[in-house]
Amino acid sequence: MINPKIENIFVDEDLKSKEICKNYQTKFPKAKLIPITSEEKDEVLKKVSKTKNNILITEAKGDIFKPCPGTDESHICCQYWVINQVWNCPLNCTYCILQYYLKSPMIITYINYEKIKAEITKKLNSEPDRFFRIGTGELGDSLVYDNLNKSAEEFIEYFVNKNNAIFELKTKSDNVDHLLKKEHNGKVVISWSLNPSEVIMNEEPLSAKLNERLAGVKKVQDVGYKLGFHFDPIIFYDNWKEGYSTLIKKLFKVAKPENIAWISMGSLRFPPETKDKITDKFPKTKIVYSEMFRGKDNKSRYFKPLRTEMYQHIYYELCKYGGENLFVYFCMEDKDVWQQVMGFAPQNNMHLDFLFAEYLYNKFPKMNIPKPIFKNYQEFITE
């Protein structure tokens, strides 16, 4: 992985002596530590050049723990919950919507963990019969700076004793060494977003290479973490079939199916107005020139027969190398695609949520998950 650089470390005045500041200063000795008071914060940050080489260490005022926004009702969404503790990502993948969606390109890290944990506890206690999947990788990479942030450790310690939740860290990095000695009690999934090497080289050039990611997979598997894989975004290119077959073959040489909690598939999608922004920022990328059309949720997606064919191929390969007892699901696809690829479709979002819980309950009995009851899941409302 190409190591991103930090030039300025902005920090709330009263947090400047926190360990995280020392960690960043040690890693980036040339970076300036700039304490700012709450009064001057807005003014200072307005003047800062818009670059991901700046980080802000601060405390969140509003809610950080939220349901994943998913997409509109025409698609099935999995009822995942997100901890938006890190905003933005230094990896600059060409397709990543964050660089166009988040107004400030600065990386923001919230470190008032007790407040965040209290938010989570409130939700977990309010629905004790429901099993929650919760992760930090929605608005940033969970691990790329985590050896400095140490936030994964905070959350792992928190989730160790929670019976109705599992915690996921999503990454495209290989930054896992700091987690290998951590007690996790089987309550943590470390997952990787995966793509064939040629896609990584062209579209994710700053992230860890495939072999580096797979080395990370092996390390965390050896110390008992559960694994997750996200084939998302699946990218169309000339040799996509061979590319994804090779990738899956390599993956299952390392990952043991019995350790895999879930695998998701989702093809490239973005709001149509993002197309020009992608080509302006990455003139060499060809991803926007595929056959894409506006979907039911108004996002540009690959021509439906094409993406269905891609999913069918990847699903076939996953079953071929990983066996049939994998939990494979779609991120933001409609029932029609589910049906065509998997031969069934969840009835609705809560049904999919239930299927996750049921699968994990049966596959990992040591987790002591409360037995999921379908009727209960129909009554949960995610707001």
Next chain:
Amino acid sequence: MKISTNKIKSNSSKFNYHYWNYSSDKLNNSIKYSGINNPIVLLQNQKELIPIHGFRRLEIAKKLNISDIPVKIFTDENNLENLFMESVIENTINNELNIYEKCKIIQILNNYLPDYNKNYWQKTLEIPLNEKNEKIINSILQFPKEWIEFFIEKNVPLKRIKTFTKIDNLELLTKLLPLNISLNRMEQMFQFLFEISQRDEITVKSILDIVNFEPILMDSTIEKQDTIKILYDRIYNLRYPLQSKYLEIVEKKVKELKINNNIKIQYDKTFERSGINFILNIKNKNDLQKSIEWLKNNTNKITNITKK
């Protein structure tokens, strides 16, 4: 004061930003009957008198053989930006500037008055003077005259001009202009050509050869509107080959259905929404029975339409 038009450096169009209106009848008639009322603004540059404001009046005066015209001569070059601004404000008040003239003004400022007050001009021209816009403006001004005329005629806003700047070699595409293509269609064709060239790493010229662009344009047996449709469809098929292939198959299956006159078929051509809509025009019981009969007899064929 009045001077002869011969004394004014006639070939200096440094500060001229007008693309058209030279033959404005209104101004022409006004000068013909009342002469030039507002003096033409000139800059004394060593021995030359360079026009800054009043190009159209000067041109009309020459055409009408008016020898002596009222002028205001300035010698202080430091005052140049203000003089130029006066000219622009006058035209802005009269609402006579189109977007391309505004672009030309920005080009003049960049070339001859590089220290210009950006905020001041931005407000006057109502165009944000940022790096991105200036890049677009400079590329617009590289367009051949015919294209600028097309943009003016279609009243193309600056935001939409970007698509046209993506293609360098316009020589062949200029041949489309006499076909009176709508802005939307032209814009789409440019976008598709650009995207195909990027995707397949080929020149626009090669793409035009593939679609048989020139022979189709030259074919006098094809009606103008059909020429546009043929070219557009061919370019579209190259841009979206898979979808085009699917559509071709579906359309063939639809044709095989032999639909009754009172039935219309609609389906999502992106195939994003599955299913086919049948619109049945039913006037009486007989129509209803016939339609139900037809649907029953064709159930298998219908369900097969959008299947791979």
